[in-house]
Amino acid sequence: MNCKRKPIPDRPSEPRRESLQKLKKLSQNFDLGIGTDVDADRVLFASNGRIYSEDVIGAIFAREYTKDKMVTPINSSSLIERVAKEYGFEVIYCPVGPPEIAEHIIKHRATYGYEETGKYIFPPDTLWGDSILSTINLLKIMNSSGKTLNELAGEFPEYYQIKRKIPVKREIKREVAEKIGEYLEKNKPDGAIKIIRVDGVKIIYDNSWLLIRSSGTEDVIRVFSDAQSEKRAMKLVELGMNLVKRFLSDFQQG
Template sequence: MTKMFGTNGVRGIVNKDMNVQLALQMGKAIGSVFTGAIAIANDTRLSSDMISSAVCSGLMAVGCDVYDIGMVPTPALQYYVKTHDDVVAGVMITASHNPPEFNGIKVIEGDGTEASKEKEGEVEEKYDEEIPTVAWDKVGNIHKVPGAGEAYVDAIVSKLDIPMIRKAKFKVVVDCANGAACFTTPLLLKKLGVRCITLNGTPQGEFPGHPSEPTEENLGDLKKLVKDTKANLGIAHDGDADRCVFVDNKGNYVPGDITLALLARSIVMANRGGYIVTPVATSSLIDELVKSAGGEVVRTAVGAPIVSRKMMEIGGKFGGEENGGLIFPDHQHCRDGAMAIGRMLENICRNGALLKQISTIPVFYTEKRKLTCPNELKESAMQFLDQNTEGVSKNKTDGLKIMFDDGWVLARPSGTEPIFRVYAESKDRDRAVELADQYETMVRNFISSA
């Protein structure tokens, strides 16, 4: 188990956990594990230049050339790495949805996927060593590479039914969250013939519009503007734009579980079957819709790299997480917020307005709770829950999922923050609340008494 890399890279508060000394050594470690040219990119955070410069210095110190593609979404870097044979890996400077005082370092393998736990482990081992540097005449160089965002958008457009989307004459509102999607998503929609109204469309690392996590409570302006402008759809990204969530044409926030299930059903129908891959935290709605369309759901631990690698292993047709991270393997095996927009527009063209589609599916009630939990208490909290749920059907794929006849609870510590999450689901709203209350109280009491 890696001690520095969480679910999505190494993250921390800038100039505390995430400082230039760490970034320099991390650059040297990455460059020692992935020998060759490395591509690097960043989101809009104020500290990105500082952290990126330190990582680049470490990479060049061990002899790696660096291709800096600038401020682009994480999946744009992944596409660049995947499509350039002279690049052996990538580094994304981002903390995704975390507050602006955070930043992070995410490693991308040569095939464009997020680094496996094995590769992250190799980087950590090297990080702890005294890493030798190369001679003065063997240091790497840095090359600024323009146009990577545009190439990424063009690749997405090439996969979509452009005439069908243009014919629909969509009007959408996009909340770019002052993040990495500020240029690429409006460009994508322009190329698709979609009228795009933008919110928080300037790159500002303080995230002045709202926190960069696209949760319902952060998207009040988007919901209102969709209604006020009579738009067909609202779209919201996180900070590095590998995720997106939607708002229907009446201004209702659409949970990521529903988006995932609707697109999964559509893709299974188009492929006449197939595997859909998603973590244990995803709503049971996806099981019902995928099964009804002739497909099969495969569950994994939480984390996009785990989902994508399982998809590659079994030939999954589609996958994703309940947080809006969707993976389309015909494009690339990683979460891709911009491709999700294109596929959702196609889905609406074929199956009707999002609100109409939602009205025809079963209703599951999900309660999501988040507790502050010191990292050193996470393991013992899990043991406490496990010991106090004897005799109940349990799944330990990731965290502890406790199954009941009328619902389930998932207790799981965050891999990136000092947070403990409790999810509960049932077709009965009161039962979902009851389960969430019960297990949240158990965790809270344990933490307070520890």
């Protein structure tokens, strides 16, 4: 597919489910299909007419390549914690962004790292996402296990992640997010197990979480949720959206 060189690709440059529908359809008759971005640091994988979650692929790699520690940003799925508990390694969380991942890998001497945008990192070979190396490593796992990608992915429970964002003026977005974090630390929501303040504020529940953070690239506050049911994920993201709107209203009135 898309073998002819072009300065502008035939699809949106980001490898996302929505932009890889042709690959999804074509992969029906293949063991593996890959979709990358223009600089090939991000990759999504397809097989048998299905595009697989970046977090599920991240978990497949983590099980194979993590020895004692791995690094991932604060917005990765709860799935990785579940895998870590089962296979006995530590998950070290960092702020969102490849430079942060690389710094934490070096600092903690981790043997693997990933970002939920489809960037998989295998030190010491790389400290940055590499779609070609990721593809080779996935093929190695498939070959050594004798399993298809569908069979490998089926060994992990499914999690649902919902992502929303609210436009906020650049000059106040960080302050609004900070105020929300301070409020939630003092007023922990019902059922919350702990509050993490690594990059924004993350509320950890049993097998689910809510994350509210100021974007580093857009004038928005991002609200992410993650849970084992779509209904639970939607309930959490609505809670987060309402919190942001409430604090924004207070800022505007003040």
